[in-house]
Amino acid sequence: MKTKLVKGLATVLLASLVLAACGADEGEKTSEGEGSEGxxxxxxxxxxxxxxxxxxxxxxxxxxxxxxxxxxxxxxxxxxxxxxxxxxxxxxxxxxxxxxxxxxxxxxxxxxxxxxxxxxxxxxxxxxPNYVQIVTSKKTGINSFEDLKGKRIAVGAQNSGVEVNARNLLEGHGITYDDVEVDYLGYAEAADALKSGKIDAAFLTSGIPNASLMELEQGLDMMLVPVDPEKIKEIAQDQTYFVALDIPTGTYGNEEAIPTAAIMxxxxxxxxxxxxxxxxxxxxxxxxxxxxxxxxxxxxxxxxxxxxxxxxxxxxxxxxxxxxxx
The missing domain is CATH 3.40.190.10 (Periplasmic binding protein-like II)
Structure with missing residues (x-):
């Protein structure tokens, strides 16, 4: 009787060890699998x-x-x-x-x-592509890029990508920061400043549509300033990342495509x-x-x-x- 009891306990112990080992293996596999996904x-x-x-x-x-x-x-x-x-x-x-x-x-x-x-x-x-979106109000009289000279414009947050390409495009048109009044404003701040008349135009370079411009469209008689594709090609000889693209018709209620510069x-x-x-x-x-x-x-x-x-x-x-x- 005693011998049978010992044998039974040994069998149970052996089975427990086997199950524990299998469980450990499965745990290792699970952990390893999760690690490979993370x-x-x-x-x-x-x-x-x-x-x-x-x-x-x-x-x-x-x-x-x-x-x-x-x-x-x-x-x-x-x-x-x-x-x-x-x-x-x-x-x-x-x-x-x-x-x-x-x-x-x-x-x-x-x-x-x-x-x-x-x-x-x-x-x-x-x-x-990020489209250079130069926005103004129709009452400012800004109809071309050259018309920005002497105006108060937002060029993006200081040292942002927007500001870099705004400065490069201005210089490519023979306009320096000395020729304009510069405000360093991000998208939302620039839109608010346009709406309140504190600035005449703003550079908002981004993918399209830009949420701030979509909101601005509802409360401002806004227009987008075109950039001559031939001028962009000329500037791109030095600044090779510039390409000429059109802001598609209807992006901001515009009835025609607007030629502008873009950067990937x-x-x-x-x-x-x-x-x-x-x-x-x-x-x-x-x-x-x-x-x-x-x-x-x-x-x-x-x-x-x-x-x-x-x-x-x-x-x-x-x-x-x-x-x-x-």
Whole structure:
């Protein structure tokens, strides 16, 4: 009787050990599987731009996508946009950012707003075009770019991508900041200043439509100032990131397409992020384009096919790995 009891206890103990071992194996497999879907980084902060701009709207949707799909704590940081975003990457305070290609070009070359080359910024993709939207009221008498001379204009937040391309376009037309009264205002502030008559015109360079301009359209007899395509081609001989595009008919109630300049946007990351992490961020970004387009229609112009065209910074190896697989 005693022998049978001992044998029974031994059998139970052995079975328990086998079950425990299987459970441990399953636990290891589960943990390993979850790890392969997530990131090495625990946090991915995405620097965007003004609260009402496409950068912030698309960036917020992207942060939510990363949090849900990759299980990482991803959030956006509202900023003064491109120049500030590059400096935040340089200071290793963020992991990812939306920037304009003109500012990114300055950063990798160490010119303009940057005293030295920014070496720890890599590009994931070329995105969608930012249209230079020069808005005024019909009562100002501003009908052409040259009419901006002597006027009080908003050129974007200081050192933003908007301000960089506004300054370059003005200089390309033979107009310096000494020839105008400059206000450094972001999208919403510029729209309010136009509405109250404090300024005569404003540069709002962004994807279209711009939310601030859509609101402004309701309370102002506004018009968009055209930019001569031939002049843009001339300026682009030195500032190669400028292209001539039209703001489509009906974007802001305009009955005709408005010729203007445009600059491609770029999605960038810190170069020191791991290849695996950037591969997963890139993959999730392109697989989630439909959701980003639902957040803001400017994202409809982003495509995998065109993502490697017009890159001005070195592509991150993790992003390149994703492209090579396609």
């Amino acid at each position: 990131l090495d980084s625990n946090l991915v902060t995405i620097a965007t731009g003004g609260a009402s701009g496409p950068y912030n709207i698309i960036g917020t949707a992207l942060g939510e996508l990363y949090s849900s799909e990759l299980g990482v704590n991803s959030k956006t940081q509202t900023t003064g946009a491109s120049v500030e975003n590059i400096n935040l990457i340089k200071q290793e305070k963020i992991e990812m950012a939306f920037v304009m290609s003109d500012v990114l070009s300055e950063a990798v070359e160490g010119v303009g707003n940057f005293d030295e080359k920014v070496g720890n910024v890599s590009q994931i993709a070329s995105l969608y 946007n770029a999605l960038v990351v810190r170069s020191d992020m791991s290849d695996d992490d950037v591969y997963k961020l890139t993959k999730s970004f392109f697989e989630g384009l439909e959701g980003l387009t639902n957040a803001h229609q400017a994202a409809a112009d982003i495509s995998l096919e065109a993502a490697q065209e017009g890159m001005v910074a070195p592509v991150h190896p993790g992003a390149q790995r994703y492209y090579d697989e396609q």
